[in-house]
Amino acid sequence: MEKIQHDFPILSKEIKGKKIVYFDNACMSLKPRQVIEAMDEYYYEYPACAGRSHHKLGEIVTQKVKEARISIARFINANENEIIFTRNTTEGINLLANSFDFKAGDIVLATDKEHNSNLVPWQALVKKKGIKHQIIKSKEDGTFDLDSYNENINGVKLVAMVLTSNLDGTTIPAKEIIRTAHEHGALVFLDAAQGVAHQKVDVKDLDVDFLAFSGHKMLGPTGTGVFYAKHDLLETLEPFMVGGNTVEYSTYTDYKMLKAPEKFEAGLQDYAGIIGLVEAAKYIEIIGYDKIKEQELKLNSYITDVLRKWPKIKIIGPVDPALRSGVISFYIDGVDMHKFALMLDEMANVMIRSGQHCVHSWFNDKKIFNSARVSLYFYNTLDEADIFLKNLELILKIL
Amino acid sequence: MGIFSATHRALAKEALDCVFRRVTFRPCNTGFKEKIKNRIIGRLLNRSIFLARITNKHFEVFSWVFFILMIGSTFWVVKGGYNYYIYGSCNGLNQSGFCAFDPKGENNKVTDINQQCGVEEKTEKNVTLENIDLSTFPTKNIGSKNTVVLIGCYECDYTRKAYSDIQKLVREKKTNYIFAHYPAKENTNFLSEIGYCVYKDYGDRFWAFNDYLFTVDKVEIYQSEYINTILRNFDFDVKKVNDCAQNPEIKKLVNDQITQLRKTHLYGTPTVFINGKGLVGPKPYRVYKSMLNKFILF
Numbered sequence: 001m002e003k004i005q006h007d008f009p010i011l012s013k014e015i016k017g018k019k020i021v022y023f024d025n026a027c028m029s030l031k032p033r034q035v036i037e038a039m040d041e042y043y044y045e046y047p048a049c050a051g052r053s054h055h056k057l058g059e060i061v062t063q064k065v066k067e068a069r070i071s072i073a074r075f076i077n078a079n080e081n082e083i084i085f086t087r088n089t090t091e092g093i094n095l096l097a098n099s100f101d102f103k104a105g106d107i108v109l110a111t112d113k114e115h116n117s118n119l120v121p122w123q124a125l126v127k128k129k130g131i132k133h134q135i136i137k138s139k140e141d142g143t144f145d146l147d148s149y150n151e152n153i154n155g156v157k158l159v160a161m162v163l164t165s166n167l168d169g170t171t172i173p174a175k176e177i178i179r180t181a182h183e184h185g186a187l188v189f190l191d192a193a194q195g196v197a198h199q200k201v202d203v204k205d206l207d208v209d210f211l212a213f214s215g216h217k218m219l220g221p222t223g224t225g226v227f228y229a230k231h232d233l234l235e236t237l238e239p240f241m242v243g244g245n246t247v248e249y250s251t252y253t254d255y256k257m258l259k260a261p262e263k264f265e266a267g268l269q270d271y272a273g274i275i276g277l278v279e280a281a282k283y284i285e286i287i288g289y290d291k292i293k294e295q296e297l298k299l300n301s302y303i304t305d306v307l308r309k310w311p312k313i314k315i316i317g318p319v320d321p322a323l324r325s326g327v328i329s330f331y332i333d334g335v336d337m338h339k340f341a342l343m344l345d346e347m348a349n350v351m352i353r354s355g356q357h358c359v360h361s362w363f364n365d366k367k368i369f370n371s372a373r374v375s376l377y378f379y380n381t382l383d384e385a386d387i388f389l390k391n392l393e394l395i396l397k398i399l
Numbered sequence: 400m401g402i403f404s405a406t407h408r409a410l411a412k413e414a415l416d417c418v419f420r421r422v423t424f425r426p427c428n429t430g431f432k433e434k435i436k437n438r439i440i441g442r443l444l445n446r447s448i449f450l451a452r453i454t455n456k457h458f459e460v461f462s463w464v465f466f467i468l469m470i471g472s473t474f475w476v477v478k479g480g481y482n483y484y485i486y487g488s489c490n491g492l493n494q495s496g497f498c499a500f501d502p503k504g505e506n507n508k509v510t511d512i513n514q515q516c517g518v519e520e521k522t523e524k525n526v527t528l529e530n531i532d533l534s535t536f537p538t539k540n541i542g543s544k545n546t547v548v549l550i551g552c553y554e555c556d557y558t559r560k561a562y563s564d565i566q567k568l569v570r571e572k573k574t575n576y577i578f579a580h581y582p583a584k585e586n587t588n589f590l591s592e593i594g595y596c597v598y599k600d601y602g603d604r605f606w607a608f609n610d611y612l613f614t615v616d617k618v619e620i621y622q623s624e625y626i627n628t629i630l631r632n633f634d635f636d637v638k639k640v641n642d643c644a645q646n647p648e649i650k651k652l653v654n655d656q657i658t659q660l661r662k663t664h665l666y667g668t669p670t671v672f673i674n675g676k677g678l679v680g681p682k683p684y685r686v687y688k689s690m691l692n693k694f695i696l697f
Binding site for chain 2: 336338339342343344345346347391394395397398399
């Protein structure tokens with residue numbers, strides 16, 4: 001663990017004489033030096049354009065981006081021509097929402113815990129094209145209601161669901177959902193923003209049609225993301241953003257688009273970010289998902305056990321930490337949970353998230369004001385968990 | 400803090416917005432109150448749960464108390480700044496209390512009239528020109544509507560510091576100007592008679608001589624031999640001036656002058672009267688100039 005922590009420069013820094021305890025990984029993961037160095041290398045050694053310039057530096061970048069596409073494809077077991085680099089998950093979802101040939105009345109099915117990024121683009125399509133957006137409510141314990149899903153899958157055009165919730169860490173039974181959807185002629189999109197960082201995502205095994213994830217939640221640079229689509233489906237999508245590097249040629253009156261994936265990557269890309277993203281994926285593979293899950297579960301169980309001893313505190317989602325990935329979202333009735341985040345930060349540099357975590361719809365429906373969210377990753381330790389719990393206990397004493 | 404520190408300016412802006420909304424009976428919409436409250440309580444929690452609990456419970460009351468204190472301190476800061484600009488001291492004319500803009504009290508330092516040259520600060524006295532006869536002192540620009548009286552000592556650092564500013568004021572504003580030598584140090588007692596005699600016998604040529612005495616190295620005015628050289632350099636009749644200075648009648652007249660000056664209740668030099676208002680200690684030039692302004696607020 002010491003070696004792993006050493007890889008993350010920010011973890012060796014102190015603020016006001018104290019190390020930081022970073023428990024906001026569902027928002028943004030920390031970056032290992034390998035990622036930072038890879039990005040630095042781009043800027044120091046070959047800061048040029050890819051796919052356009054044929055000089056020595058341009059050729060290096062073109063080759064690096066090509067290799068990056070292969071690496072990322074392998075990371076989720078896709079083909080390289082099925083990988084589109086985006087700025088983040090949100091862009092990937094918007095790409096799908098605006099490129100797919102939706103007709104009025106088409107049904108898009110979602111969970112009740114969608115991040116605004118996988119909610120608002122579809123709500124916008126309800127207004128723009130007249131599609132229908134339907135919600136599958138979770139069970140009482142916060143897990144996915146497969147029975148309700150099976151009852152509502154008929155006539156659905158697209159299932160667009162979050163793989164792992166950033167609200168409570170629950171993961172939907174994706175494989176079963178996808179199989180049922182396909183049986184009923186529906187396509188499936190998975191928002192894997194919180195997925196790929198914590199669990200192996202194999203698009204072929206899942207047989208998922210579309211998937212998007214962000215680099216910044218999986219040790220990668222900000223402003224990087226990936227949109228995956230099965231290649232035959234990708235060719236049916238009409239790019240909603242066109243321009244430089246998306247066309248074979250243009251005249252004053254016409255143009256001819258390139259094939260996927262290039263036609264979806266308009267304009268100059270974040271090459272440094274893409275190169276950093278590959279390093280992030282490599283780092284995760286070296287650590288291994290088994291170890292990541294093991295550490296997250298150990299920490300989640302430890303913290304959950306203590307939190308459950310304080311009757312005021314209510315944990316959102318299943319009681320069993322094994323069902324909540326590295327996320328512990330909790331609240332106290334009638335208390336603004338921003339208090340906790342601010343005080344923990346001030347007291348001991350414990351950094352957690354507070355608010356509605358971009359899942360306003362769920363909070364509004366449940367009439368819960370907000371929650372505090374601890375989101376863990378493999379580089380977090382039991383000592384850090386103790387610091388968090390000790391200070392949380394102090395706060396509880398003054399409320 | 401935001402007023403003085405660039406790093407806290409954004410915080411100050413947010414705070415002012417919040418305060419403005421609260422005093423206009425609207426809720427604070429920046430989350431500022433919660434941010435500050437919880438950060439303060441977080442810090443207190445590391446020291447005392449009791450204090451943190453009290454602060455948490457009564458934060459609103461504490462906030463209003465601090466708001467009122469802020470309004471009060473803002474008023475005093477503005478008043479202090481105004482006083483400093485107009486009078487050279489945050490606390491008002493001739494007030495020698497601590498002033499952040501003049502922490503060493505340079506604008507109020509005087510040479511004590513009963514002691515050696517020093518830096519001792521005195522409390523304010525009611526220095527006045529009422530019923531003081533200044534008719535025998537060197538005077539110029541007679542007939543001007545403004546009058547400047549400088550009571551100073553040739554040998555004293557603070558008079559020397561103020562002297563050039565007073566000359567500049569007299570020159571620029573063409574004020575009636577009366578100079579009175581008050582020998583705060585015994586070394587230069589004899590210069591009162593010398594000065595009087597030069598003015599009596601040579602009229603306006605006295606002023607150049609006077610300027611020289613205030614600008615020349617102090618050691619050159621300690622002894623009468625040196626003064627004789629200076630008188631000679633100014634083309635004055637040395638014997639005549641010295642005879643005059645030794646004349647018992649002149650000595651008595653000079654003594655009467657000192658008696659008149661003491662009646663002003665002056666406690667140190669320089670003491671400057673501008674249109675009757677006394678300024679003790681060497682003030683910045685703007686202060687002397689502002690005394691001629693009739694629109695001073697308080």
